[in-house]
Amino acid sequence: MEAVRRYDILDTPPDGAFDRVAALAARLFDVPVATVTIVDSDRIWFKAASGLEGVSQIGRDPGLCASAILVDGTTVIPDALADPVACSNPLVAGSMGVRFYAAAPITTPDGYRLGTVNILDTRPRTVSEAEMATLGDLAAIVLDELELRLSALRTVRAEQEWRRAEQAARERAERDKASLAAFASTLQRTLLPPALPTIPGLELACHYQTASPQDVGGDFYDVFPLGGGRWAFFLGDVCGKGAAAAAVTSLTRYTLREAAQHHEEPEAVLAALNTALLLDASVGSRFCTCLFGFLEPAADAGFNVTVASGGHPPAYRLHARQGGGVRVEPVDIKGGMLVGAFEQAAFASRTFHLGPGEGLLLYTDGLTEARLADGTMLGERGVADFLSRRTGPADATALVDDAVALIHDLPQDAADDVALLALSVPTTQVPGSPGVSASAHTAGAPAPVDAAGPAGRKD
Template identity: 40%
Template sequence: MEADGTPRPEELPDPPRAGPAPEQEARRIEAVRRYDIPDTPPDGAFDRIAALAARLFDTPVATVTIIDADRVWFKAAYGLEGVTQTGRDPGLCTSAILTDEPLVIPDTLHDAAARANALVTGPMRVRFYAAAPITTHDGHRLGTVDVLDTRSRRIAPEQTAALTDLAALVMDQLELRLSALRMLRVERELVDVEHAARERAERDRAEIASYAALLSHPTADSRFCTLAPDPAHGFTITMTGGGHPSVFHLQPVRRDGPARAARVDLTGGMLIGVLPDVSIASRSSHGARFDETGLAAHLTHHAAANTALGAAAIIDDLTSLLATFPVGPADDVALLSLGAAPTTPGRTPAAASGTTRASTPLEEEGT
């Protein structure tokens, strides 16, 4: 001990360890990021806590700090006008987050770690320091509530407990702020989802309206389809269903098998999915139910009875079939038949033809 009461260097206590283990510090920094505090604007709640701490301990300076990876961020700084951050020098705030208990340094000049801190050696000349860690529910120490004085002093145990309570109040405010941020994010996500759904509905409405302009056109019942393939390179037909019955591929009698009408399933479905399952059928002249099975049988008979499956001949045959129904079609009927000559070795299809016919339902009596 020196004559003035100052302990000799060899009598000073060992300084606290430089920092936590790298894995523990990485998890602590993740918690700091979770609460999204550094570089945020001033908050009245934290300013009031810092001012209350200064009054309780009768100190000129009190702060609420968040310890980031490479700096100490002052969320509130009573008595430090214009100061927002400082480096992570050991001895004060950085040492205070190494333990769950409050850190009290009556005289920084007698503490081996604190006496080298910039706040002690710099213009502030801090001699007294006390801090309580701000600890999350899962044990991560985000920062401190601390009080500083330019003269050495001691505090009573009940004052230390009050400092711990102030740190707990800061943690409560951080949790409330985090909950509000999460609610805000959820609300924004819901708004984005609603906006996207509204845009999608508008696009769907516009698309449906464009089709309804098409169907109401004065020439809608007299339009025809023209197929113009390039015989030099062949052609491919892509069809998509929109609630229409299936397409049938007719094949005449061949050496390897009889004539047949093969059903070809199309992609797509009923208009905007209103009717996921629908049975499309009518009644023949004998009163029997005429559905896709009956149509397939009729087309197979046509393929077996005709050596050349011309598009026009198929349309004529189906039109004649419709004429045998007792009351005619109950809805509008559209027939489309496409035919192409088979490919011979070394040659492309010689020709292709297409024909359509449309009819409207018979008017009911009295209309």
């Protein structure tokens, strides 16, 4: 019975191969009925029948086929009425009046007999050894067809199983991808300020996008108060991506915020960060670039800005021109070294006044490394040229919007993380006027996420 179940043949629809075997047996032996049967636990099921219409199965006991599978060779009953077992079979005792029966077992390679190929006649007769051998060959052909069918079934089932496994793997991968993106987005939000502060007389705007939603970016920025009307700001880029870069980003951000409370010079703040990165064994060989600055309201209008460089691309200072347009000036700071790469790293700073109508744009190298149509990088010169061609005001919101539009208009977009931080002094500013920026934001990827003022204008 296990062998019968293995071939999965019971109750299958008609099959031309088996029908041809039954028809061939009827012609070869000149009999009215020939069948291919499978013996089940409680029935004889006809896989094919020639000359036997309307019958698909009969009971197993008493049975001709059920007796035939008990012997290895061909079974021959010359006169069924004279056989004590066959005489009670419905095909013999019934209206068909079968008198002659011969069967060859369908035997599997491992020795199990599944059923028989049978020939039946309504008159007694005998068969020769050659005819018995022919009947055995027909049974062997039936087995060959069963093996071919089983092989095809196994192939189809294996294919179906493979497809199910592939679909399950694809679904797991999609779930993992979504989970990874959600994790990266959540982790990224912890590494960036939840909102830009309100600074009286200053407008702030920012933008952040990661190159891939599955990666945590290494870019960072922040603006925070120091007391006494002074503020600090920074923007930078940690070498690498992923969880390891995120750990360095977290250490960098909190070290800068803490060091700014204890040092008056931005170079000293970067030196403190350099020491922290070198002393933390978990950081390894990772380093960062950074611009760190202090803001202090000027006596007349605007802000005095002191900014130090730790190997970071220069910020751009924009001056509004009468009649429209802006003049672009890179804030070059010579001598600033990478932060966290060398024990005796040197840092440099520059002080300038940011007056009404002027803006300051800080960015990470995802902007300068964006590719043009010919494959070349935009570069610092390309950014400067773009900013100089702007016709809009130098306010922080417009600066960020224009820089984001530049990235998205490039044929290859940005292949690296991009962080932007812009500061500007409104042209209508009067000393002590209220701040004009305070916008919450969350970090996302790859779609850009912005925070800009005036308050409520964009977040």
